[in-house]
Amino acid sequence: MEAEMEAEMDERMVDGNAVAGLLQEVFSVEATTAIGTCDSCGTAQPLGAVHVFQGAGTVLRCPQCDHLLVKIVRTDTRLWIALPGVRSLQVVL
Numbered sequence: 001m002e003a004e005m006e007a008e009m010d011e012r013m014v015d016g017n018a019v020a021g022l023l024q025e026v027f028s029v030e031a032t033t034a035i036g037t038c039d040s041c042g043t044a045q046p047l048g049a050v051h052v053f054q055g056a057g058t059v060l061r062c063p064q065c066d067h068l069l070v071k072i073v074r075t076d077t078r079l080w081i082a083l084p085g086v087r088s089l090q091v092v093l
């Protein structure tokens, strides 16, 4: 039974190139109005309302519980984004 389920999952798996259009849509939205939900306290708020701290990189924290939501590091040629404290991100299409 488990082997059948694994075979079924393998048949449905594709690589990330298959969702190129979807990813382009996700990463081209107005992010400040996107509603992020804090993974710690569950508060949902626009990203434009979070607390931002800038140093070697940029850190976004939840204004309610101070939980780390987003880390961003940018160089001239690369951008790294981690969303370790965002339970979900809702954007209007």
Ligand SMILES: [Zn+2]
Pocket (backbone or CB within 6 Å): 038, 039, 040, 041, 042, 043, 062, 063, 064, 065, 066, 067
């Ligand atoms: Zn929070």
